[in-house]
Amino acid sequence: xxETGLVSKAIDVEEIRKDFPILKRKVHDKRLVxxxxxxxxxxxxxxxxxxxxxxxxxxxxxxxSVHQLAEEATQAFEAAxxxxxxxxxxxxxxxxxFTQGTxxxxxxxxxxxxxxxxxxTDSIVVTEMxxxxxxxxxxxxxxxxxxxxxxxxxxxxxxxxFSDLDNKLKGAKIFAFSESSNxxxxxxxxxxxxxxxxxxxxxxxxxxxxxxxxMPVDVQNMDCDMFAFSSHKMLxxxxxxxxxxxxxxxxxxxxxxxxxxxxxEVHRKETNWxxxxxxxxxxxxxxxxxxxxxxxxxxxxRMGMSNIRRHETEICRAALEELAKFPDVEVYGxxxxxxxxxxxxxxxxxxxxxxVASILDEEGVAIRSGHHCAQVLMERLGVSATARxxxxxxxxxxxxxxxxxxxxKVRQVFQ
Amino acid sequence: xxxxxxxxxxxxxxxxxxxxxxxxxxxxxxxxxxxLCGDVIEMQMKxxxxxxxxxxxxxxxxxxxxxxASILTEMVSGKTIEEARSLDKSALLENLGSPNLGPVRIxxxxxSLKVMKMGIYQHxxxxxxxxxxxxxxxxx
Ligand SMILES: Cc1ncc(COP(=O)(O)O)c(C=O)c1O
Numbered sequence: 001x002x003e004t005g006l007v008s009k010a011i012d013v014e015e016i017r018k019d020f021p022i023l024k025r026k027v028h029d030k031r032l033v034x035x036x037x038x039x040x041x042x043x044x045x046x047x048x049x050x051x052x053x054x055x056x057x058x059x060x061x062x063x064x065s066v067h068q069l070a071e072e073a074t075q076a077f078e079a080a081x082x083x084x085x086x087x088x089x090x091x092x093x094x095x096x097x098f099t100q101g102t103x104x105x106x107x108x109x110x111x112x113x114x115x116x117x118x119x120x121t122d123s124i125v126v127t128e129m130x131x132x133x134x135x136x137x138x139x140x141x142x143x144x145x146x147x148x149x150x151x152x153x154x155x156x157x158x159x160x161x162f163s164d165l166d167n168k169l170k171g172a173k174i175f176a177f178s179e180s181s182n183x184x185x186x187x188x189x190x191x192x193x194x195x196x197x198x199x200x201x202x203x204x205x206x207x208x209x210x211x212x213x214x215m216p217v218d219v220q221n222m223d224c225d226m227f228a229f230s231s232h233k234m235l236x237x238x239x240x241x242x243x244x245x246x247x248x249x250x251x252x253x254x255x256x257x258x259x260x261x262x263x264x265e266v267h268r269k270e271t272n273w274x275x276x277x278x279x280x281x282x283x284x285x286x287x288x289x290x291x292x293x294x295x296x297x298x299x300x301x302r303m304g305m306s307n308i309r310r311h312e313t314e315i316c317r318a319a320l321e322e323l324a325k326f327p328d329v330e331v332y333g334x335x336x337x338x339x340x341x342x343x344x345x346x347x348x349x350x351x352x353x354x355x356v357a358s359i360l361d362e363e364g365v366a367i368r369s370g371h372h373c374a375q376v377l378m379e380r381l382g383v384s385a386t387a388r389x390x391x392x393x394x395x396x397x398x399x400x401x402x403x404x405x406x407x408x409k410v411r412q413v414f415q
Numbered sequence: 416x417x418x419x420x421x422x423x424x425x426x427x428x429x430x431x432x433x434x435x436x437x438x439x440x441x442x443x444x445x446x447x448x449x450x451l452c453g454d455v456i457e458m459q460m461k462x463x464x465x466x467x468x469x470x471x472x473x474x475x476x477x478x479x480x481x482x483x484a485s486i487l488t489e490m491v492s493g494k495t496i497e498e499a500r501s502l503d504k505s506a507l508l509e510n511l512g513s514p515n516l517g518p519v520r521i522x523x524x525x526x527s528l529k530v531m532k533m534g535i536y537q538h539x540x541x542x543x544x545x546x547x548x549x550x551x552x553x554x555x
Contacts, residue, residue, distance in 0.1 A: 354452050354477035354523065358420060370452045384453040384475055413421050414478075 002322055002404060006397040010310035011303065013396035019044040019299075020394055030364025033402040038182050038210060038343040038390035039368050040232045043296075047235060050295035054288045062287055063261055063278070077287055080294030081277070084242050087297045088208075088227060089218040094276040095250065097243045098290050102209040103133040105228030105243030106176070108256040108280070109205050110137035113174055113226075114145050116253045117203060122173045123148035125202070127160060128380050129181045132373040134207040138176055147173070154380060158184030158333040158340070165196065172202040179211035183372045183386065184333035185316075185340040187211065190222045198223070203249070209233060213392070214312060214341055216305040225249050236296035237289035243280075250276050257282035308393045315391050315400060316342040322404050329407070332381060343390035345372075348407065351414050353387035359413055360406040367403070420520065421478065422512035428482035433489055436471050445534040449526050451519070454480040456530045458488075462538055467491055467499050470531070477523050479511070484527035486510050491531060500535045504528055 007013070017023050020042050025032050034042060054076070060069035062077050078093075085093045099105040118124060124142045126135055128151055142149035150168040153161040158181055169175060175197040179190045190211075194204045205226040208217060213234035219227050226249070231240040255262055255273055259282035264272040273279040300308070317337035323329050328349040334340040348356055353369035360367055368388045371378045378384060389403055441459035448455045454476030461469040470492050472484040487507055491499040507528055508514045508521075516524055 352477035354454075354479070354520075355421070358477075358520065362420075375453075378453070384455070414426070 002318065002397065002401050004401075006318070008311045008314055008396060010307045010314060011393055013311075013394060016303070016394050019046065021045055021048070023394060027364045027366070028362050031402075033363075033365040033395075033399045035389040035391060035395065035399060035403060036366045036368050037213075037392040037395075038233070038341075038388060040238070041213065041235050041392055042394070043235055043237070044299055046299050047237065047292050047295045051237065051288050051292050054291055059288070061284055073287060076291045076294070077285070080290045080297075083294045083297045087217070087301070088212065088229075088242075088244055089220055090244050091220055092247055095244055095247050097245065097250075097277045097280040098285055099228070099241045099243050100239055100286070101230040101232070101241035102207060102228045103230075103241075105226075105241055106134050106205070106207060107137045108243060109176075109226050109228065109245075110141040112253040112256060113203060113205070114138075114141035114147070118142070118145045118147050118173045120146035121148065123150050123168070123171060125150045125152060125168050125172045125175045125197075127152045127177050128154040129158065129184060129186070129374060129377045130176070130178060131182055131207065131209065132375070133209075134176055134178055134205075135376065138174070151376070152177075154184075154377070157335065158186030160188065160193070165193075169197055169200040169202060172197070172200055174205060175202045176205040176207065178207035178209065179217075180208075180214065180341045180343075181333070181377075182210045182343060183345050183374050183377055183388065185343045185345070186334050187215070187340055190224065194222055194224050210341060210343065213300075214305075215309045219244055231289065231293040231296060234296055235299055236293040239286050240289040240293050242293075247276060250280070255279050255282065259283050261285075303393060311393060312342040312391055313337045315395060315397070316340065316344065318397065319344055319389070319391070319400050319403075322400065326407065328411070332386060341390075342392075342395075343388060345386040345388045347383060347386050348410060351410060353385045355414070356387045356407075356410050359410045360403070363402065363406040363409060365399075365402050365406045420513055420516065424486075424510075424512045425478055425482040428485045429478040432472075432481060432485040434471050434485060434492065435473060437473060438469055438471050441471075443534045443537045445530050445537060447526065447530045447533065449476070449480070449522055451522060452477065454523055454526055456480065456484050456527050458484070458527075458530050458534050460534050460538065462496065465495050465497070467494055467496055467535070470534075472527065472530075476526075479513070479516075479520060480523040480526050483507065483511055483524045484530075487527045487531055496535060496538070499531065500539075502528070502531075 022042050058072040060073040062074040081096050084096045153164045180187045197204045204224045206224045208227050208229040212229035227244040232238040262282040264274050332345040357369035438459040444459045446457040456474040458472045470488045
């Protein structure tokens with residue numbers, strides 16, 4: 001039995017919850033216990049208020065008109081870019097490109113990098129545990145280029161098989177991997193992997209969808225060439241993300257989309273591209289939500305990414321201990337909290353994860369079930385689906401307790 | 416004390432499925448999956464004149480999808496092809512004891528109906544055999 005009244009040492013969960021209006025609601029007459037953060041996080045009122053403020057007070061298009069509203073909107077938009085730069089410690093603000101999210105960023109990266117740097121019979125390398133959005137774009141781009149598409153094996157704990165990796169990196173042009181697995185929760189050493197890829201002359205693209213929200217990120221220290229993440233998994237609005245790229249690399253590749261705002265001069269036969277980063281931001285951007293992302297970053301910064309990481313590691317350790325007490329529950333991924341995120345996939349013997357999730361839902365506990373957009377990994381694990389509970393800064397020990405009690409209920413229903 | 420959508424009937428059919436297995440030399444064999452949750456249902460059928468004489472299913476997935484397949488096979492076995500083809504989803508949901516499933520779980524419940532109708536249309540063959548979205552229970 002989990003000790004009652006445990007509180008996190010790193011984060012004041014009770015205080016933080018006051019900022020999240022949705023956490024006050026009831027689900028099936030129970031307190032909402034939101035453990036589906038790897039799918040999307042909840043939003044604090046600071047972020048919600050930022051959106052309301054934008055639409056109520058200075059809604060305008062950016063980079064175009066010269067009136068007051070346009071000035072204010074442009075300034076707030078570009079301020080969000082600077083906040084985003086600082087958040088991942090990029091060296092220059094113009095290395096931060098706003099996208100619709102990780103998926104769009106990775107698609108852009110795949111099509112632009114492959115068209116410029118990958119020739120027939122070259123190879124592109126990904127891993128077995130990629131989310132479909134860091135798998136399918138590379139697979140399809142490789143097909144178009146006539147290049148080989150190599151998949152690095154994952155061991156039982158959710159880490160890369162290094163001998164397989166080193167083999168496949170030989171002669172590779174691009175290596176794309178996620179820093180933190182959305183299914184297994186394994187956190188990879190992105191700096192070390194980048195170094196190995198660079199030694200082989202490969203460009204490195206990192207899917208940061210599950211790492212950026214939960215741990216400090218430093219793209220200069222990591223030395224990756226591109227890094228993609230989504231606002232909605234880190235307290236920000238949906239529909240916005242960031243693709244970071246090293247300046248020289250961004251300068252060398254063609255634009256992703258053509259249209260307004262991304263041009264400098266258009267003539268009948270020729271067009272010159274705008275400077276970075278606007279070369280990659282065609283059309284009217286998702287202005288409100290970019291500014292909202294800036295507000296989410298302010299919030300995270302105030303809490304401190306290291307504190308968030310410490311808090312989640314603490315909860316994760318307790319969760320692994322509690323889940324281990326169920327003989328019929330199998331937990332996937334690393335067994336040690338320090339090596340992983342607090343996105344914990346598991347299965348209950350003989351009960352489909354959908355049924356697990358539905359019964360937990362009736363207890364107010366929201367988790368994910370399914371293949372998590374990682375069918376290649378599911379095949380590797382030999383399962384068709386898993387249940388996944390994923391924690392964030394507003395989840396405390398009481399949420400873990402609700403999960404554990406809910407799992408007991410699941411067994412009762414199905415016994 | 417079972418959770419609300421897990422009616423006795425669903426748990427019963429899930430734990431003791433009727434008509435689960437394969438037929439020897441079936442006339443048609445059909446399979447489909449639900450891309451969202453990975454539920455898989457396979458069905459095999461034997462026809463005699465205008466009757467669906469025998470139907471069996473196999474599959475993998477949640478209790479709702481598997482119980483639904485089992486209940487459906489009982490509902491249509493021995494019925495006319497036309498009765499099976501025109502079976503409405505509400506009848507199946509009624510028999511599952513869950514007429515009010517939400518938009519996500521209803522896909523689990525209706526996968527079997529879609530597969531059964533695919534099988535009927537495959538048997539009917541010909542150019543007018545393309546099922547309409549309603550006939551396929553439009554479960555997506
Ligand atoms: C590891 C990983 N990569 C990429 C994505 C895609 O992110 P988005 O849907 O925000 O584009 C996700 C989100 O589920 C993810 O977990």
